[in-house]
Amino acid sequence: MGVAIGLPIADAAKKQLAMERRLFFKVCMNCGSKNPLVATRCRKCGRSDSLRLKNRQTGPKK
Template sequence: MPITDVVKKQLAQKRKLFFKICLRCGSKNPISATRCRKCRSEELRLKNRALGAKK
């Protein structure tokens, strides 16, 4: 089912792209997080946002 609502689509893309992933346990963390909320690791990577061009 394609998403026709532009606003919803943008929101979905943000939700999808704006978070960090822990390199140890692989859990999602908020973009503002400096540590993993599960294992307290500081090894977080930013979710790749370069995908934005895909429509």
């Protein structure tokens, strides 16, 4: 009686989103700074030609 069931599905979706945001970003090859995917230039050194997409696979953990 009175068992409180939360919303584990919604919670999992949030975690998934947070995880993807952490995994998908651009790395500056010049200074090594992480930049958001939407960045067109490095937020640290300002170079626009040094950003490389970094998308690690979410495979099984070792």
